[in-house]
Amino acid sequence: EERAQFDIVLTGLANSNNVGYNGPVTIHSTGATTISGRKRLYVNDLGLSDSPAAASCATNSNIYSIAAKCGLIEKVAWKRAGQQQGQAERIASSHAAWRVQGQMDTRASNLMANANKDYTEKIRNPLSRRDSLPRQLRFRSQPDKIQMISLQQSPIQLGAPSDPPAAKAAYDVTVQAHESAVVNYGEAILGGVTLTDERLEQIIRDDLKGEVPEELKVTQDKDPWSITFTSEVPVRAIFGEGTVNLAIRGRRFTRGDQGINEPIEISALYKIEKTDKGSKLTRQGEVVVKFLQRERLGAPQIAFKTFLTRKFEALYKPEIVSEGVALKGQFAKAGKLQVQEISTGKGWVVLGWNLVPPATPGVVDVPTGKASVAARD
Structure with missing residues (x-):
């Protein structure tokens, strides 16, 4: 099977302001999560397909305020918060990665469904009904490009005599x-x-x-x-x-x-x-x-x-x-x-x-960061 493959790459930084409660203790913190996601798509003569997205996230948090009813409780809370901060960051990073993977899979699934529907209904099926699908329709990918080669020729038709x-x-x-x-x-x-x-x-x-x-x-x-x-x-x-x-x-x-x-x-x-x-x-x-x-x-x-x-x-x-x-x-x-x-x-x-690019720079609406498409081998 000849197919091309390319990656949708998502990178971003999510900042958050957080308020947590643990009994009589109120914890105020900020968080910064770096996001890196990758979703691989494939294209061949039948349309688009995919493999599951993969993502990695790293959360860094900063506790800047802990409030409690008395100083002793507040002191203990600061100590425990420091001890548990690393574990909390790992859990937050894992949850963020799962969310990114889910969002990339969902959005890519919708994109593929619409693209495959248009391709099937407007191109492939009409040609198939007339017994006129291309004799060859090949896709290849290299690190810097995707190539499609099409040959439309029946036994009684002429084709290109040269490259x-x-x-x-x-x-x-x-x-x-x-x-x-x-x-x-x-x-x-x-x-x-x-x-x-x-x-x-x-x-x-x-x-x-x-x-x-x-x-x-x-x-x-x-x-x-x-x-x-x-x-x-x-x-x-x-x-x-x-x-x-x-x-x-x-x-x-x-x-x-x-x-x-x-x-x-x-x-x-x-x-x-x-x-x-x-x-x-x-x-x-x-x-x-x-x-x-x-x-x-x-x-x-x-x-x-x-x-x-x-x-x-x-x-x-x-x-x-x-x-x-x-x-x-x-x-x-x-x-x-x-x-x-x-x-x-x-x-x-x-x-x-x-x-x-347009004369007035615009920002593509990608809620979780920047998106780019890269061709891959």
């Missing part, structure tokens, strides 16, 4: 992808699927959290429309030197009560640039709507071509700007993943992101 080009530097996140992955995953996910205007609007608004272009908003005064993707090469990307040509292919298109049943490719060429804050794709020329089995178009085809050009110009925007990937949940305060490298050529794209 990926190396990134220019070591980044927090690096992606090396061949254009064949776009085609092969596209066939697995979109091949033969019908996409309606309502579903497209929902994907942009709800899944991508984007603003729906006016042309793609579903209203009563617009004809409903749909596209049924081809089974082979429903989407493609061609990575040239500093460019990417994006295309989708459909075998059936509808508009209102009209339909057209022949393969059409809709594409756009973009120039890729890295900016100070991220990346920018600039469309080169117009959106191209091509009837793959026709050289001459009749009136029905011209009408559909005009309609599709208008719709897909809203998707293939003249300029696509990205200023980073915002993290979600409690990690949002950590900042954004900002592109440091975006290079294309010979069918490959290499992307590198580094985590850039």
Whole structure:
């Protein structure tokens, strides 16, 4: 079994003010407990798993006041407190370690349950239903990184003819992808699927959290429309030197009560640039709507071509700007993943992101201390 492993490391210092009672004696003290916890997680093609957390704590206490009804009792209490202080600190340290272990196990369990649910329902099960799970999905870990290698290729599909080009530097996140992955995953996910205007609007608004272009908003005064993707090469990307040509292919298109049943490719060429804050794709020329089995178009085809050009110009925007990937949940305060490298050529794209802290430093809400994630062998 190939799996990667990494540790969630928790360190912290807990300070306390304590009041204890023993018969007629009242004891006032302060405590300082250093906390060190470690929780190991594993990831493979089935998702996340774990091993029990381990923690060690060390408590140091300082008794600064003992009050009693008479001086003799107070003197005896001070003596006994000094004799029992070491044992009390060991007990407090042990209890703190058990609490830390329990909290780490509980929080990691919730994290894994949510992550595995999303992975299973949104990625693994849909691919499995279409008999399109990756041919290979391998995870490996080294002291400074976790690596995932995916090969999506059926017996009749093409794959990358060469190893990926190396990134220019070591980044927090690096992606090396061949254009064949776009085609092969596209066939697995979109091949033969019908996409309606309502579903497209929902994907942009709800899944991508984007603003729906006016042309793609579903209203009563617009004809409903749909596209049924081809089974082979429903989407493609061609990575040239500093460019990417994006295309989708459909075998059936509808508009209102009209339909057209022949393969059409809709594409756009973009120039890729890295900016100070991220990346920018600039469309080169117009959106191209091509009837793959026709050289001459009749009136029905011209009408559909005009309609599709208008719709897909809203998707293939003249300029696509990205200023980073915002993290979600409690990690949002950590900042954004900002592109440091975006290079294309010979069918490959290499992307590198580094985590850039926000302008105003924030503190991630971890009640028991600081949390970090470390890759381990």
